[in-house]
Amino acid sequence: MQTRGLPGLLLVLPALLLLVTLTLYPVGYGFWLSLHAKHSLFPQQTFVGLDNYLYLLNDPEFWESLRIGLIYSVSTIALQLVLGVAAALLLNESFLGRNIVRGLVLFPYMIPTVVAVILWKWMLNNQFGLINFGLVSLGISNEPINWFGRSYIMISLILVSVWQFFPFVLLAVLARLQSIPTELYDAARVDGAGPVNRFLFVTLPQLASVLFIIILLRSIWMFTKFDTVWLMTQGGGAERYIRTMPVYAYLRTFNYYEAGMGAAVAIVMFLMLVVAATTYFFLFRQEDQL
Amino acid sequence: MTRRTGWQRLGLGLAVTVLLAFAAFPLLWMGLTALKPSSEIFAWPPRLLPEAPTLSNIGRLFAQTHFVTYFKNSVMVSTAAVVLTLLLAVPGAYGLTRYRFWGRETIAATVLFTYMFAPIMIIIPFYIVMRTLGLANTHIALVLAYCAFSLPFALWMLRTFFQSIPIDLEEAAMTDGASRFRAVIHVVIPMALPGIIATGILTFILAWNDYIFARILISSDNLKTLPVGIADLYNASVIDWGMIMASGLLVIIPVVIVFSYVQKFLVAGWGSGGVKG
Amino acid sequence: MAEVKLVGLEKKFGDVSVIHRINLDIADGEFAVLVGPSGCGKTTTLRMVAGLEEASGGSILFDGKPVERLQPKDRDIAMVFQSYALYPHMSVRDNMAFSLRMKGVSSAEKRRLVGLAAEMLGITDLLDRKPRQLSGGQRQRVAMGRALVREPKVFLFDEPLSNLDAALRAQMRIEIKRIHQRLRTTIIYVTHDQVEAMTLADKIVVMNRGHIEQVGDPLTLYRRPVSRFAAGFIGSPKMNFFPAKLLSDESGLHADLGDGIQIEMPRERDAVYRPYAGRSVEIGIRPEHLLDDNRLIDSGAIAMDVTIDVVEPLGSTSLITFVLGGTSYTAIGDIALMRRPGNKVRLKAAAKDIYLIDPESGRVVHPADNDSTIVRLAV
Numbered sequence: 035m036q037t038r039g040l041p042g043l044l045l046v047l048p049a050l051l052l053l054v055t056l057t058l059y060p061v062g063y064g065f066w067l068s069l070h071a072k073h074s075l076f077p078q079q080t081f082v083g084l085d086n087y088l089y090l091l092n093d094p095e096f097w098e099s100l101r102i103g104l105i106y107s108v109s110t111i112a113l114q115l116v117l118g119v120a121a122a123l124l125l126n127e128s129f130l131g132r133n134i135v136r137g138l139v140l141f142p143y144m145i146p147t148v149v150a151v152i153l154w155k156w157m158l159n160n161q162f163g164l165i166n167f168g169l170v171s172l173g174i175s176n177e178p179i180n181w182f183g184r185s186y187i188m189i190s191l192i193l194v195s196v197w198q199f200f201p202f203v204l205l206a207v208l209a210r211l212q213s214i215p216t217e218l219y220d221a222a223r224v225d226g227a228g229p230v231n232r233f234l235f236v237t238l239p240q241l242a243s244v245l246f247i248i249i250l251l252r253s254i255w256m257f258t259k260f261d262t263v264w265l266m267t268q269g270g271g272a273e274r275y276i277r278t279m280p281v282y283a284y285l286r287t288f289n290y291y292e293a294g295m296g297a298a299v300a301i302v303m304f305l306m307l308v309v310a311a312t313t314y315f316f317l318f319r320q321e322d323q324l
Numbered sequence: 325m326t327r328r329t330g331w332q333r334l335g336l337g338l339a340v341t342v343l344l345a346f347a348a349f350p351l352l353w354m355g356l357t358a359l360k361p362s363s364e365i366f367a368w369p370p371r372l373l374p375e376a377p378t379l380s381n382i383g384r385l386f387a388q389t390h391f392v393t394y395f396k397n398s399v400m401v402s403t404a405a406v407v408l409t410l411l412l413a414v415p416g417a418y419g420l421t422r423y424r425f426w427g428r429e430t431i432a433a434t435v436l437f438t439y440m441f442a443p444i445m446i447i448i449p450f451y452i453v454m455r456t457l458g459l460a461n462t463h464i465a466l467v468l469a470y471c472a473f474s475l476p477f478a479l480w481m482l483r484t485f486f487q488s489i490p491i492d493l494e495e496a497a498m499t500d501g502a503s504r505f506r507a508v509i510h511v512v513i514p515m516a517l518p519g520i521i522a523t524g525i526l527t528f529i530l531a532w533n534d535y536i537f538a539r540i541l542i543s544s545d546n547l548k549t550l551p552v553g554i555a556d557l558y559n560a561s562v563i564d565w566g567m568i569m570a571s572g573l574l575v576i577i578p579v580v581i582v583f584s585y586v587q588k589f590l591v592a593g594w595g596s597g598g599v600k601g
Numbered sequence: 602m603a604e605v606k607l608v609g610l611e612k613k614f615g616d617v618s619v620i621h622r623i624n625l626d627i628a629d630g631e632f633a634v635l636v637g638p639s640g641c642g643k644t645t646t647l648r649m650v651a652g653l654e655e656a657s658g659g660s661i662l663f664d665g666k667p668v669e670r671l672q673p674k675d676r677d678i679a680m681v682f683q684s685y686a687l688y689p690h691m692s693v694r695d696n697m698a699f700s701l702r703m704k705g706v707s708s709a710e711k712r713r714l715v716g717l718a719a720e721m722l723g724i725t726d727l728l729d730r731k732p733r734q735l736s737g738g739q740r741q742r743v744a745m746g747r748a749l750v751r752e753p754k755v756f757l758f759d760e761p762l763s764n765l766d767a768a769l770r771a772q773m774r775i776e777i778k779r780i781h782q783r784l785r786t787t788i789i790y791v792t793h794d795q796v797e798a799m800t801l802a803d804k805i806v807v808m809n810r811g812h813i814e815q816v817g818d819p820l821t822l823y824r825r826p827v828s829r830f831a832a833g834f835i836g837s838p839k840m841n842f843f844p845a846k847l848l849s850d851e852s853g854l855h856a857d858l859g860d861g862i863q864i865e866m867p868r869e870r871d872a873v874y875r876p877y878a879g880r881s882v883e884i885g886i887r888p889e890h891l892l893d894d895n896r897l898i899d900s901g902a903i904a905m906d907v908t909i910d911v912v913e914p915l916g917s918t919s920l921i922t923f924v925l926g927g928t929s930y931t932a933i934g935d936i937a938l939m940r941r942p943g944n945k946v947r948l949k950a951a952a953k954d955i956y957l958i959d960p961e962s963g964r965v966v967h968p969a970d971n972d973s974t975i976v977r978l979a980v
Contacts (some may be wrong), residue, residue: 037426039423039425039426039428040422040425041419041423042419042422042423042594043419043427043554044419044421045416045418045419046416046419046420047445048412048415048416049412049415049479050431050435052471053435053438053472053475054466054471056450056471056472057438057446057472058438059453060449060450061445061446061449062448063452064446064449067449067452074452077456086334091884099350113390120964121343124339124340124343125337125340125343128339129336129337135343136343136350137349137583137584138344139343139344139348140347140583141347141348141351141576141580141583142350143578144352144529144533144580144583145351145533145549145575146533146534146535146550146554146575146576147535147551148535148550148552148554148575149551149554149575152568152572153352153353153354153569153572155351156354156357156565158354158545162366162370162565164353166792167369171369185565197346197347197369198348201347214878217684218686218688219686220680220682221682221686221687221747222677222679222699223652223653223673223674224651224652224653224673224680224700225699225703225747225751226673226674226703226704227674227699227703231703235688235691235699236688239690240689241689244689254439255352255442257442258442258443258444260443260536261536262380262536265535265555268559269558269559270475270570280397280444282490282536283444283448284444286551287448288540291421293448296448297448297449300444300445301445303445304445
């Protein structure tokens with residue numbers, strides 16, 4: 035009974051209005067801003083055309099932030115996927131206390147980034163941290179490692195990011211796993227498929243559509259992640275070496291007070307994402323989708 | 325299902341333990357540290373359980389910092405965000421589901437498309453806009469930001485829930501003499517309640533946990549929310565680990581409580597294209 | 602091709618026994634149908650034969666060799682599932698070839714076997730399609746094709762026709778029977794539909810609550826049911842069970858059905874029935890044997906005068922419902938007689954079509970085997 039459409043439109047209007055003014059408008063404004071030189075604290079700005087972008091093209095800090103950003107994103111996404119899928123497969127089996135475990139395993143995702151960061155900063159502390167204690171007592175390392183110094187900061191950052199976000203992958207994959215009819219596995223067993231083959235020929239194809247979305251979403255979110263990176267790297271002495279693009283955009287706006295430049299960095303990120311997402315869609319789109 | 329061999333059971337148990345340890349132990353460690361006196365916190369080798377558990381860290385947290393204020397602020401802002409989001413998303417999702425109008429699918433797609441704009445891309449212009457409106461450094465700005473960020477997901481999730489409620493029920497109610505509006509209130513909303521609650525909770529968590537918007541939009545100490553307040557605690561000159569761990573512990577308690585209720589709904593919401601349990 | 606034997610087969614879930622030590626012999630090439638109401642254990646039994654459920658006790662023998670410890674893939678069986686369980690992302694061809702692929706069969710051999718099976722089922726032009734592009738009946742055939750390709754020792758069917766509409770079901774029944782006639786592979790087939798059981802089986806196994814009630818060929822099950830359950834389960838519409846008191850007097854044994862209706866029990870069975878004189882019994886008569894038909898006038902026919910309650914015309918006959926002692930019963934009527942509710946009629950049944958049931962034990966009391974009224978069917 036989906037009749038006269040007007041009431042429907044009216045129902046959506048308030049939500050739409052809010053989204054347009056608070057999301058789309060700022061984005062548009064961001065585009066406009068990137069074409070100006072503007073001090074973040076003062077209302078005036080000057081039109082400079084594409085100067086900001088040209089500056090960035092020649093800015094070594096910009097390229098470094100891109101490089102670091104890509105290393106970070108790709109590593110964390112890959113690990114989140116592997117861990118998330120493995121955990122989902124594990125938690126799809128039945129065992130005593132399964133529901134409790136399922137709940138507990140989701141916690142890293144539910145807590146504020148701040149808490150995740152300070153918790154790991156404590157675990158990875160070079161004097162009193164549990165991790166260093168373990169490594170030294172097991173003989174894996176001779177002395178406590180400085181997890182926040184230049185050599186290891188990327189590893190700690192990736193560790194914390196994977197810890198924090200793999201439950202997202204876990205949730206989505208587990209939900210999908212539970213809707214795979216068990217008869218398919220029965221048929222595969224009768225057909226002679228062992229556990230590995232059953233995973234390859236029954237489970238994985240069924241997961242394809244979920245993984246497609248997860249990879250897309252996690253890529254967008256890890257590439258643009260600010261909180262975790264910022265909080266993990268501040269104060270350890272290694273800030274200069276781990277600037278991802280979001281951090282760089284932030285610094286440009288709030289340290290250098292160049293709002294136009296900061297906006298330009300953000301726009302570049304956006305364009306890169308659009309290109310990547312479109313290519314991704316064309317290459318990997320599943321027919322039975324969304 | 326054939327029974328597992330002893331080896332398989334052992335392997336399964338081991339894997340589950342490792343997973344659980346990885347995911348949950350760090351949180352446990354934080355909680356234990358929060359309850360230890362300084363002498364035990366800095367003991368080497370570290371001991372697992374506190375020998376003399378103490379609430380002194382929590383006490384210092386309340387007495388020496390503005391933790392309580394931050395907590396209050398977080399509660400206010402998060403609740404307001406949930407209310408506003410649901411007020412907009414429930415009718416919105418209903419409109420998108422039950423009515424056909426020009427541009428409906430485009431709107432639905434565009435709404436999800438806004439997620440391509442990650443916070444960092446919006447925050448800078450958003451901040452400037454708020455500044456111009458004179459709303460910089462207010463809670464209103466935060467609530468609006470959180471609402472804007474939860475809306476796309478809320479609309480999408482509620483739409484899925486509404487779609488799974490057969491329209492026959494509303495039609496039956498309307499044949500029984502209810503107006504469309506009352507049919508929705510008395511029939512559809514109760515049935516969609518799990519989805520509405522789940523959406524509300526996810527919005528709450530999003531607002532409660534946010535750092536970047538709170539950091540950029542709020543500068544006065546008495547308006548700060550918890551994530552920013554705690555981060556600043558950490559950046560103080562001398563790090564009081566016990567107190568910091570205590571702050572972490574207290575911050576996640578509402579999340580834990582709220583979350584244990586919503587657990588089942590989360591899985592249902594995600595797989596609501598035919599979950600078989 | 603194999604002979605299947607179940608010896609003391611048992612299944613427990615925790616402490617709850619769902620299959621209680623059943624014994625069954627299925628000859629090589631036989632079409633055995635496990636039939637019974639939901640929850641009777643027929644599917645569990647089938648899954649144990651397949652190896653998808655582990656037996657709690659007893660053994661399963663294929664050609665004398667125990668297989669209950671073997672994985673499904675090592676038992677040389679093939680199974681057709683109720684929901685077909687076709688791999689959704691593979692073409693029909695790949696679906697059918699999957700098991701061969703698992704065995705490592707060469708491409709040429711795969712093509713040959715798939716081609717043969719496809720031809721037998723008439724799905725050759727569907728080989729490149731995906732399951733979601735097929736109708737229910739076509740998917741069914743593909744599921745059967747996937748099983749055929751394996752050339753197994755035993756075919757297992759788990760309610761394969763339940764998801765099809767009536768017309769398709771009738772058609773597929775014939776196909777399945779044809780395939781059995783052609784291949785002569787041992788088949789174990791599970792269904793809750795007794796019509797399927799009767800039309801397909803060489804041997805019907807009636808199951809109830811984890812026990813086997815009766816095993817026999819269709820006609821034997823129809824004519825000599827061993828228990829009230831079997832008598833009521835086989836045959837549609839269901840057999841009438843009239844509560845009665847068995848009385849003895851100078852003229853012999855007769856049953857008092859109440860409402861003034863008395864039935865004389867056939868003299869030949871006097872010896873078998875006499876022990877029940879004076880007791881409450883049940884008289885079983887199938888609706889198709891209770892006729893409103895003046896043509897049945899031989900001696901030894903029983904008669905009852907009843908008032909018609911409902912008439913359901915079927916085309917060539919009609920179903921007549923009448924009430925006795927508060928319960929409804931069914932009989933078959935001649936449609937030409939144009940009966941109406943309220944009409945009084947005389948229903949007749951031949952003596953050989955009456956069954957005496959002992960309500961305490963649930964057993965049907967049968968006369969000895971040399972009763973001339975029982976016809977032996979050559980199998």
